[in-house]
Structure formats: C-alpha cells, structure tokens
Amino acid sequence: VVVLSTFCEFSTKLLGYPPTRLYMEIVRDMRMAGYPITTKVYTIILQQLATLGRRGSASGQMDENIARLVRRVHNFITVDASIAPDIALWNQLMNTYQQCRCFAEALLVFDSLYISGQHDNASVSILLDTCAFSGMYETAYRVFNKLKADSFPLNIRNWNNWLECLCRVGRLDEATKALCLEMGRDGKSTPTVESARIVLKFATEHRKDAQVRSAIQLYQPELWKKLPPDLRGRKK
Secondary structure: OHHHHHHHHHHHHHHOOOOHHHHHHHHHHHHHOOOOOOHHHHHHHHHHHHHHHHHHHHHOOOOHHHHHHHHHHHHHHHHOOOOOOOHHHHHHHHHHHHHOOOHHHHHHHHHHHHHOOOOOHHHHHHHHHHHHHHOOHHHHHHHHHHHHHOOOOOOHHHHHHHHHHHHHOOOHHHHHHHHHHHOOOOOOOOOOHHHHHHHHHHHHHOOOHHHHHHHHHHHOHHHHHHOOOOOOOOOO
16 A cells, blocks of 8 residues: 555656556556455545646646546446445545546536435535536535435535535525525534635625625624624724
8 A cells, every 4th residue: 555655656746647557557466465455545546636636627627637547547446346435435536526627527426426325424515516616506506405305414514515615606695595594403503603704705705795794693693703803894
C-alpha cells in the first residue's frame, strides 16, 4: 500500500498524473504475492486523481485526460471480483468524478447507491455539491425532497450543502426559506452560524443581505443572538 501511494505521488510529480496501467501492474504484483486487494488500493489513486481534478477544474473546464483515468479506475473497480466495494469507496469515486467535473458520471454513481440503499450522509453531500457546481437545480430538488420523504436522517452538513446548492443555482429566496423555516423541524438539524454564513455570503453578493438578516432575526432569534458582528452587518 505504501508503494502504491509513493508511486502515485512521484509519478504525478514526474508526469503530471499517475499512469493507471502501471499502477494496476503493481496491484497485480501485490495480488500475485499473496496479499489481499482491499478498497484502499483504489482509494489511493482516486484521491490523487481528485486532487488533480480539483486543480484543473479551477479554470471551469474538465481535464479530459484526468477524467479518462477516473473512468478507467471505475472500470477496474467494476470488474475486480476480488473486492467488495463499500460505501466509502463509492463515495470517493463519486467525489473524484465531481472534482473532475464529470457530473453525469457522479450522478450515476449516486443513483446506483440510492437504488441499492447504500447511500449515506456523505453520499448526499457529494451529490448536492455535484448539483451545485453543475447548475442542476431540478435534480438536487428532486433528490433532496425524496430523501426527506424517505425520512432519511439528514445531518447539519447535508442541510448546509443544500443551502449552498440553492444559493449557487440562483435560488437565494429558497435558501433563506430553508434556513429560517425548514431547518430544525426534526429537532436535530438546527441551523448554525455556519448555515447563516453560507446564505449571507451569497446574499451579500446580490445585495440582499439586509433581507436575509431580517428574516433570520424574525424566524430564528436564537440563531441571530449567536451571530458574530460581521454577520449582523456591524463592524467589530
């Protein structure tokens, strides 16, 4: 496992990416030496590709070379009968696709997890990030409401991802409504200072921060008391 990790690190420095063919040859040697192939083997290279994808997508464009490597690793996972992919590995694959701006592929991974009932809170957060950065409001809305109908235990991170998704796709009013009226209904996911910060960040960009502050003060008075001066619109 250390050899695989080191190979990823140094090949990326030398070539700009880890060659999947050579990586899988090391995995083959590992198998022939009698060592078990675990999901960690695939997680290592997916994490490296996610880092490269994140750097490349800073320009707003998909790096097709990196995307091709992710698809190849996905194929290896699918055909490798010696491992039983767990939720953590599927989540890593979905996140890697998302980081590389392969949004359609990320959604397909989530759909497979959802249909098989394997999705968890991390899966939901990755899905919402995917929708946020791809502008797929309808998909995010459908999935989020389906999860609520299923009584899926959404956590505060899921809610914050939902708020950011709504803001990024231009649904600031819906984000404000979710923050002020919907969060906390289950008695668990009460909005936090971070929740307010997310919405106010986008509200400020659209010069609607005053309205959002008024809504928080009116509908979430306990949260309003916790906000630092900068989020209340006051100087420190």
